[in-house]
Amino acid sequence: MELSARVGRIEPSRTAHFANLVAKMQAAGENVISLAIGEPHGPVAPEVLAATGAALLDGQTRYSAIPGLEPLRAALVAPLRHHRTENVIITNGSKQALFSIFQVICNPGDEVVIPVPCWVSFPEQVKLAGGNPILVPTVNHQLDPAALENAIGPRTRAILINSPNNPTGAVYPDEDLQQIAALVRQRGLYLVSDEAYAAFVYDNQPYTSLTGFAELTDRLIVTGSFSKSFNMTGFRVGYAIGPVSVIKALTDLQSHLAGNVCTFAQYGALAALQGRQGPDRQRLATFQKKRDAAYQMASELFACVKPAGAFYLFPDISGRLKRGQSATDFAIRLLNEAKVAVMPGEAFGVENHLRIAFAVSDQDLMTGFERLREIL
Ligand code: GLU
Numbered sequence: 296m297e298l299s300a301r302v303g304r305i306e307p308s309r310t311a312h313f314a315n316l317v318a319k320m321q322a323a324g325e326n327v328i329s330l331a332i333g334e335p336h337g338p339v340a341p342e343v344l345a346a347t348g349a350a351l352l353d354g355q356t357r358y359s360a361i362p363g364l365e366p367l368r369a370a371l372v373a374p375l376r377h378h379r380t381e382n383v384i385i386t387n388g389s390k391q392a393l394f395s396i397f398q399v400i401c402n403p404g405d406e407v408v409i410p411v412p413c414w415v416s417f418p419e420q421v422k423l424a425g426g427n428p429i430l431v432p433t434v435n436h437q438l439d440p441a442a443l444e445n446a447i448g449p450r451t452r453a454i455l456i457n458s459p460n461n462p463t464g465a466v467y468p469d470e471d472l473q474q475i476a477a478l479v480r481q482r483g484l485y486l487v488s489d490e491a492y493a494a495f496v497y498d499n500q501p502y503t504s505l506t507g508f509a510e511l512t513d514r515l516i517v518t519g520s521f522s523k524s525f526n527m528t529g530f531r532v533g534y535a536i537g538p539v540s541v542i543k544a545l546t547d548l549q550s551h552l553a554g555n556v557c558t559f560a561q562y563g564a565l566a567a568l569q570g571r572q573g574p575d576r577q578r579l580a581t582f583q584k585k586r587d588a589a590y591q592m593a594s595e596l597f598a599c600v601k602p603a604g605a606f607y608l609f610p611d612i613s614g615r616l617k618r619g620q621s622a623t624d625f626a627i628r629l630l631n632e633a634k635v636a637v638m639p640g641e642a643f644g645v646e647n648h649l650r651i652a653f654a655v656s657d658q659d660l661m662t663g664f665e666r667l668r669e670i671l
Pocket of ligand 1: 308310311331332333334390414415416461
């Protein structure tokens with residue numbers, strides 16, 4: 296039996312594929328170090344576990360409101376000046392938020408402009424909404440506002456940005472964001488801002504969340520996640536913040552798609568927000584140390600830009616590739632020979648690069664790079 300043309304247009308998630316491959320090798324007794332998947336190392340905070348457990352024991356095991364628990368939605372917008380509870384929906388990770396956003400803003404044939412390299416799921420999610428991703432190269436991992444403007448056509452619905460960026464770790468400066476904001480206003484577009492890594496900006500650099508841009512609120516949709524900020528990847532709690540009309544459409548879609556996000560997991564997420572007194576400086580310092588160590592070790596092997604945020608390095612490996620060898624071939628060689636998993640750049644829309652996730656234990660980071668050094 297044939298499957299739909301829609302699903303025939305997409306590739307499976309390569310990050311998920313690599314994670315499975317590594318898990319299989321590890322289950323077979325192989326000592327593989329994974330620097331492939333972007334999943335922060337470390338435990339979930341005790342107050343989050345306690346609140347989740349208490350919610351379970353308290354009978355919070357039934358359906359909850361489609362757009363999410365009211366107190367959780369309220370807590371998410373409490374620090375924001377231009378948004379209220381009606382502007383938020385809780386989703387199964389920000390992955391589902393992004394998937395649903397393209398479903399509600401794209402008609403078949405509409406275009407979404409995406410700077411590349413980009414996260415593996417963006418283009419496929421746009422295609423699943425019947426849209427066409429228009430990939431625009433970045434310059435030294437930074438936005439090229441003129442190129443983005445040139446990519447806008449009559450079918451463009453949105454520009455999608457992601458800062459701090461997965462896979463490059465780039466953080467976009469305020470001036471560039473202002474330019475993009477002006478552009479989407481002039482051209483009547485949505486701006487989708489994936490801010491899953493907002494908690495990871497290093498060297499005391501300022502970080503601009505687009506939620507602060509008052510003039511954008513009628514066309515801005517921001518996504519965020521508890522996965523990276525609170526080590527809660529398996530809880531699957533994310534969210535979208537946007538205009539009431541978009542949140543209402545996302546809620547209608549969610550009522551047929553997933554119903555609600557796991558009720559007791561949402562109580563855990565609420566405890567995570569309530570437990571946080573301002574930014575978590577200690578955690579940030581730990582990640583910055585990992586960033587510094589990873590950058591130093593990677594720079595000895597490859598041409599590398601120091602990431603200002605997130606927890607990825609994205610080195611250019613052209614100098615390491617034999618004629619005809621792709622980054623995917625190279626990553627497979629590293630997996631088989633060094634037993635170190637990294638992601639090939641092709642997963643993120645560019646060739647001749649690797650993505651190395653450094654959010655692992657210090658021990659795994661050291662051993663991983665030792666193995667790479669030996670092989671290379
Ligand atoms: N976002 C993470 C990554 O890029 C997790 C895996 C995924 O959902 O793609 O590795």
